[in-house]
Amino acid sequence: MASSRARGGLGWVPGTIASLKGLPSTGTGCPGKRWRHHPWKRSKSVGMWPFGDVVWWWGWQGWVNGWTSPSRRSFPTQTRSATRGSRGAKADGAPAPPSSRREGGIHGVIGPRPQYRPPGNMSPPLFSLPEARLRFTTSTREALINKSIKPLLNAFNQVPGSENEKKCTLDQAFRVVVEEEIINKAPCENLLAIISLAINGVTEGICTASTPFVLLGDVLDCLPLDQCDKIFTFVEKNVATWKSNTFYSAGKNYLLRMCNDLLRRLSKSQNTVFCGRIQLFLARLFPLSEKSGLNLQSQFNLENVTVFNTNEHESTLGQKHTEEREEGMDVEEGEMGDDEVPTSCSIPIDYNLYRKFWSLQDYFRNPVQCYEKVSWKTFLKYSEEVLAVFKSYKLDDTQASRKKLEELKTGGEHVYFAKFLTSEKLMDLQLSDSNFRRHILLQYLILFQYLKGQVKFKSSNYVLTDEQSLWIEDTTKAVYQLLSENPPDGERFSKMVEHILNTEENWNSWKNEGCPSFVKERSHPEFQLGPPDSKPMRPVRKRPAPEDFLGKGSHKKILMGNEELTRLWNLCPDNMEACKSESREYMPTLEEFFEEAIEQADPENMVENKYKAVNNSNYGWRALRLLARRSPHFFQPTNQQFKSLPEYLENMVIKLAKELPPPSEEIKTGEDEDEEDNDALLKENNESPEVQRDKAMTGEQIESFATRLGEQWKALAPYLEMKESDIRQIELDSEDVKMRAKQLLVAWQDQEGAHATPENLILALTKAGLGDLAESLTNDTEGSS
Numbered sequence: 010m011a012s013s014r015a016r017g018g019l020g021w022v023p024g025t026i027a028s029l030k031g032l033p034s035t036g037t038g039c040p041g042k043r044w045r046h047h048p049w050k051r052s053k054s055v056g057m058w059p060f061g062d063v064v065w066w067w068g069w070q071g072w073v074n075g076w077t078s079p080s081r082r083s084f085p086t087q088t089r090s091a092t093r094g095s096r097g098a099k100a101d102g103a104p105a106p107p108s109s110r111r112e113g114g115i116h117g118v119i120g121p122r123p124q125y126r127p128p129g130n131m132s133p134p135l136f137s138l139p140e141a142r143l144r145f146t147t148s149t150r151e152a153l154i155n156k157s158i159k160p161l162l163n164a165f166n167q168v169p170g171s172e173n174e175k176k177c178t179l180d181q182a183f184r185v186v187v188e189e190e191i192i193n194k195a196p197c198e199n200l201l202a203i204i205s206l207a208i209n210g211v212t213e214g215i216c217t218a219s220t221p222f223v224l225l226g227d228v229l230d231c232l233p234l235d236q237c238d239k240i241f242t243f244v245e246k247n248v249a250t251w252k253s254n255t256f257y258s259a260g261k262n263y264l265l266r267m268c269n270d271l272l273r274r275l276s277k278s279q280n281t282v283f284c285g286r287i288q289l290f291l292a293r294l295f296p297l298s299e300k301s302g303l304n305l306q307s308q309f310n311l312e313n314v315t316v317f318n319t320n321e322h323e324s325t326l327g328q329k330h331t332e333e334r335e336e337g338m339d340v341e342e343g344e345m346g347d348d349e350v351p352t353s354c355s356i357p358i359d360y361n362l363y364r365k366f367w368s369l370q371d372y373f374r375n376p377v378q379c380y381e382k383v384s385w386k387t388f389l390k391y392s393e394e395v396l397a398v399f400k401s402y403k404l405d406d407t408q409a410s411r412k413k414l415e416e417l418k419t420g421g422e423h424v425y426f427a428k429f430l431t432s433e434k435l436m437d438l439q440l441s442d443s444n445f446r447r448h449i450l451l452q453y454l455i456l457f458q459y460l461k462g463q464v465k466f467k468s469s470n471y472v473l474t475d476e477q478s479l480w481i482e483d484t485t486k487a488v489y490q491l492l493s494e495n496p497p498d499g500e501r502f503s504k505m506v507e508h509i510l511n512t513e514e515n516w517n518s519w520k521n522e523g524c525p526s527f528v529k530e531r532s533h534p535e536f537q538l539g540p541p542d543s544k545p546m547r548p549v550r551k552r553p554a555p556e557d558f559l560g561k562g563s564h565k566k567i568l569m570g571n572e573e574l575t576r577l578w579n580l581c582p583d584n585m586e587a588c589k590s591e592s593r594e595y596m597p598t599l600e601e602f603f604e605e606a607i608e609q610a611d612p613e614n615m616v617e618n619k620y621k622a623v624n625n626s627n628y629g630w631r632a633l634r635l636l637a638r639r640s641p642h643f644f645q646p647t648n649q650q651f652k653s654l655p656e657y658l659e660n661m662v663i664k665l666a667k668e669l670p671p672p673s674e675e676i677k678t679g680e681d682e683d684e685e686d687n688d689a690l691l692k693e694n695n696e697s698p699e700v701q702r703d704k705a706m707t708g709e710q711i712e713s714f715a716t717r718l719g720e721q722w723k724a725l726a727p728y729l730e731m732k733e734s735d736i737r738q739i740e741l742d743s744e745d746v747k748m749r750a751k752q753l754l755v756a757w758q759d760q761e762g763a764h765a766t767p768e769n770l771i772l773a774l775t776k777a778g779l780g781d782l783a784e785s786l787t788n789d790t791e792g793s794s
Contacts, residue, residue, distance in 0.1 A: 135169070135170075136168075136169055136170030136171070136174050136175075138174075138178060140168075141168045141170065141174075141175065141178045142178050142181060142182055142185070144164050144167075144168055145161070145164055145165075145168070145178055145179045145182035146182045146185055146186060147164075148160040148161050148163070148164035149161060149182055149183065149186050149203075149206070150186065152206055153186075153199070153202055153203065153206065156202075158206060158209045158210065158213060161179070161206070161210060161215060162213060162215065165179065165215045175215070176215065176216050176217055177217075179210065179215060179216045180216050180217055180220045180223070183203065183206075183207050183210075183216070183220055183224060184223070184224065184227065186203055187200065187203055187224055187227055187228065188227075190203065191227075191228070191231045191232070197232075197236055197239045197240060200228050200240070201240070201243050203224065204221055204224050204225060204228070204243070207220045207221045207224055208221050208247075208250065211255060211256070212255065217259075218255060218256055218258075218259035218260065219259045219260060219263060221256070221260070222256075222259070222260040222263035222264060222267070223263065225240070225244065225263075225267060226263060226266070226267050226270075228240055229241075229267060229270070229271060230270070234274065234275065234280070234283075237271065238283060241271070241283075241286065241287070241290075244264075244290065245286065245290050248290065248293050248294055251264060251294060252294065261294070261295070264291075264294060265291070265295075265301065268287050268290065268291055271283075271287055272284060272287055275287075278428055296526070296527075296528075297524075297527060298524055298525065298526040298527065300524070303520070303524055305466075305520070305524065306466045307464050307465075307466050307467070307520070309374065309375055309376070309377075310374070311374065311375060313374055314371075314374070315367060315370040315371070315374070315428070315429055315431060316431065317363075317364075317367040317431035318363075318431070318433060319364070321360050321364075324360045324363070324433060325433055325434075326358060326359055326360045326363055326433050326436070356398060356401075356402045356437060356440055356441075358436050358437055358440075362394070362395075362398070362436075363433060363436055365390075365391040365394055365395065366391075366395055366436075367429075367431055368387075368391060369388070369391055369392065369395065369449075369452075370429070372384070372388050372456065373452045373455075373456055376456050376459050376460060377471065379456070379460055380470070380471045380472075380473075385477065389480070392453070392484070395449075396484070396487060396488075396491070398440070399446060399450075399491055400487075400491065402440070403494055403495075404441065404443050404446070404495060404496055405496065443495050443496055443497070446491075446495055447492065447495060447502065450488050450491055450492050450495075451492075451506060453484070453485075453488050454485065454488055454489075454506065454510060455510075457481050457484070457485050457488075458510055458513065458514075460473060460477075460481060461473070461478070461481060462514065462517055463517070463521065464517065464521070465520065465521040472650065489503050489506075489507065492506060511733065514734075567579060596635065596638065596639075597635070598639070599635065599639055599640060599665060599669060600669050602631075602632070602635055603632070603662060603665055603669070605622050606621070606622050606623055606632075606658070606662045607662055607665065607666045607669070609621045609622060609623075610659065610662050610663060610666065621655075621659075623655045623658040623659050623662065624655045626654075629654045629655065629658055632658055632661075633654075636661060640661070640665070641748075641751060641752045641755045642661060642664055642665075642755070642759075643661075644742055645756070645759075646738070664759070667705070667758075668707065668708035668711070668755070668758070669707075669708050704766060704767075705758070705762075705763055705764075705765050705766055706754075706758065706765055706766065706767055706770065710767070710789075711751060711754045711755065711758065712751065713789070714754065714770075714782075714786060714789075715747055715750040715751035715753075715754055716747055716750075717782060717785065718750040718753075718754075718782065719746050719747065719750060720746050721779060721782070722746070722749055722750035722753045723736065724777050724778070724779065725753070725773060725774065725777050725779065726753055727777075728773040728774075728776045728777045729753070729757045729760075729773055730760070731753065731756065731757065731760075735756060739752045739753060739756070757770075767786060767787075767790050770786065771783045771786055771787055774786065
């Protein structure tokens, strides 16, 4: 039995460890060489801790192979032949220990002993970070000189170590080379060559995918803005590379952070073009549905404040600057060119006009103010005065405008300012500038579109009144007219702006829907099993309807199991036709149901409000159901708010009274009454057709003409001055052509009011090229007269 401790140099090792490592214990003879330079040494700090020798052994085990030691084959095999705690027992095949040594502790070895490794078998070389970094740095410089990635590939394959260790070391070598180039103030071409080399390294799989983006961030952080412009040009040209699968997921956050850092360094007024290039690059890089690039809650940039002179005492308007200009007035940079001096306009400009004009920018910045009553009145007053100035003093195609056109045609430099110049000295020149007027008028159109549009995150209190909506519609037409009259190419510019704003409504709808992705996945065939190339399985046939096996048609009688049920079921062969029978129509017409309410709404009848039918809750509930089924007014959008149901019904009754024929009066008795009726009939019959055509169209006329109009309603809509949004709403409300034509005529009647006469409708039909319908409507009008 091996002893519990093995003698080794200056210390002792437990017998178990000595057996595992193939070393002699105190109880075994050592016929070979004596041990020299044993690697373990008992530490004084360990004291009596039983594993102190083990720790020293594992710390020095790498040196064992280099020292002389006897061959393990000379040691006898130790087995566990004796029971734990027995004294004097010896292992099989092992010589007995000297009697002078006491045995104790753990005896023998548990399990087989690992085979001893001879000193000649050396382990593979280990990874060395300093050597690998030096090797990669040298190879990187060599690759830059040769303009080839082969030196890096050879170095990567020759350096020992795992792939992750080599990739991280190569990434660090790239950054070291970039750092040295920046310190030495190397040109941008050298830095871009290193970044291109890193891109090729990612493609070859010898460095991590984020390395080019880290290098770009280091370069842009250390270089001045003029050199950053050149580096960013390289970034723009490689946008297809950044969007590839290899780089996109690893570098999108780096690129976004890099662009945001650049935008913080740039000035929005001096580096406007550079800022715009960064925004366009981000728009090309990220998809449209990227949440980080969307203004989901429709928030406004309230930090964009236009500063102008608000102190009237400091104002210089109204004073003559002729002498100052002749002597030589200091001209601010960007205000006026030396070669181009616009002619001053004849607009009388004072401080009030100056203050009101620039105060409108606050409403354009934050349109929510227009929903407040006081702010709306102020905006209304200021807008009317400014637009009146634009209408009174229109611009011509002056010499300055011609010169600008010539510069644009010849490729002259176009000067752009991100902020308005609010100097009082420039007011007369700005009002004479066609581009400046276009900026202001376009701001009006954008503001009006927001006020009228449906925005998901807009508060429910932000609702325009009918008066506000009417003013916005009239002002929109006036603004478009001013844009078309503004040179140069005013008509073309006005149509282009209108087209863009109409397209903007589609983007608003997309944002209201939560910005869904434009990429749609391919629809896979249902009930498909197996590989995609296999043919799809046939869909399961639905269960046949009862009519297929119970009977169909008039000659097949369906037996229901009861004589009465059989009789009732077979009254009509087709159940759907039975449900559509006129005898099952229990819903009253609008004339019948609202006849009483129309009479009560007439002021001549002098009916008090508390006795009116519209105040009855049961009547109101049935009226709403009937209006939803039969009236086109029920689903039309309106900005008018109603506080109660009776108020809404009273408004609907007034509209219906204009469309429906007057209620039938009771038959009068007596000769005097008959004579009055005959005289009234004679007066009506004596009216000329022209007088009949000047009266507003009735509901019966609209109903009959809508049937004839049919599919041609859309061709007539533009000549009735209907908007594209109204036409789209009519198409969405109903798929029936007759119903669409009727809704068009009803909407036209609501819009025109008393001017919705057959005469005006005949003119609109003639302009639309519908001469047959115009002639038939003329004949109907003359026949009714």
